[in-house]
Amino acid sequence: SSSHPLWPEIEHVVQQQVEWARLGLGDSGSGWQLFAEDGEMRMYRREEEVDGMVVDPLKAVHIVKGITGHEVCHYFFSPQYRYDWETTLEQMTVLETISEDTCLFLQTHKRIWPASQRDVIFWSHIRHLPNNQDRDGPDIWTVVNHSTEHKDHPANSGKCVRIFLTVCMLCQTRVIPPKDGTPITRDDISCKITYCSVVNPGGWAPASVLRALYKREYPKFLKRFTAYVINQTKDKQIMF
Numbered sequence: 001s002s003s004h005p006l007w008p009e010i011e012h013v014v015q016q017q018v019e020w021a022r023l024g025l026g027d028s029g030s031g032w033q034l035f036a037e038d039g040e041m042r043m044y045r046r047e048e049e050v051d052g053m054v055v056d057p058l059k060a061v062h063i064v065k066g067i068t069g070h071e072v073c074h075y076f077f078s079p080q081y082r083y084d085w086e087t088t089l090e091q092m093t094v095l096e097t098i099s100e101d102t103c104l105f106l107q108t109h110k111r112i113w114p115a116s117q118r119d120v121i122f123w124s125h126i127r128h129l130p131n132n133q134d135r136d137g138p139d140i141w142t143v144v145n146h147s148t149e150h151k152d153h154p155a156n157s158g159k160c161v162r163i164f165l166t167v168c169m170l171c172q173t174r175v176i177p178p179k180d181g182t183p184i185t186r187d188d189i190s191c192k193i194t195y196c197s198v199v200n201p202g203g204w205a206p207a208s209v210l211r212a213l214y215k216r217e218y219p220k221f222l223k224r225f226t227a228y229v230i231n232q233t234k235d236k237q238i239m240f
């Protein structure tokens with residue numbers, strides 16, 4: 001609800017992340033390096049360090065046939081599906097359901113050698129930005145995850161190193177209606193996904209280790225997640 005203390009931050013970060021995700025990759029001078037490619041999926045990163053820690057921004061663009069942006073965001077946002085697709089997840093707790101489109105999560109991720117185990121607290125907000133003003137504008141669904149604090153779970157109080165992240169899953173649905181006026185099927189739809197993330201690993205970890213870990217884990221994550229949505233939706237009514 002809009003009276004929650006987090007609401008002003010949620011509003012600001014969501015607007016900022018939607019703008020950021022919709023920005024192209026600029027020219028080669030902007031520092032984005034293509035580091036993974038698989039079919040329609042292209043993953044870019046910029047090498048950035050804060051206090052000697054790797055905080056490389058990541059931007060992935062993927063075009064997936066047969067699903068809508070609403071479906072992608074539904075399965076990314078909803079807690080009940082997360083263990084099915086998030087392989088590095090050890091424990092997920094919903095600390096607070098702020099509203100039906102906003103939750104507060106505590107997640108511990110499996111220890112990935114040689115880094116120590118990590119946990120993260122973030123609010124997650126799903127939003128539909130319809131194109132009702134101009135018909136040919138983009139119809140966007142997005143989920144933004146942004147780390148925050150929680151009084152009952154102080155950082156670095158247990159075995160885990162607290163990480164900080166901002167993630168934006170931004171989706172634009174494309175429909176090519178059949179020429180013969182027959183109903184739209186999944187063969188007529190596709191979704192352009194822009195996934196942006198900045199993860200601050202919290203405690204120090206060797207740059208080479210983190211970059212190798214990101215190079216391995218992010219492509220795996222996005223391919224596995226989109227395959228999961230295709231499989232979950234293939235026999236269901238299209239969620240526009």
Ligand SMILES: O=S(=O)(CCO)c1ccc(-c2ccc(C3CCCC3)c([C@@H]3C[C@@H]3c3ccccn3)c2)cc1
Nearest residue numbers: 086088109115118145167199201213214217218221
């Ligand atoms: O998009 S989300 O919001 C989906 C909700 O779960 C999200 C994505 C990624 C993370 C994440 C958290 C920790 C770590 C590392 C940092 C040092 C040691 C562990 C990583 C590394 C990059 C590897 C990774 C990449 C992608 C997916 C999972 N693992 C990623 C958390 C949330």
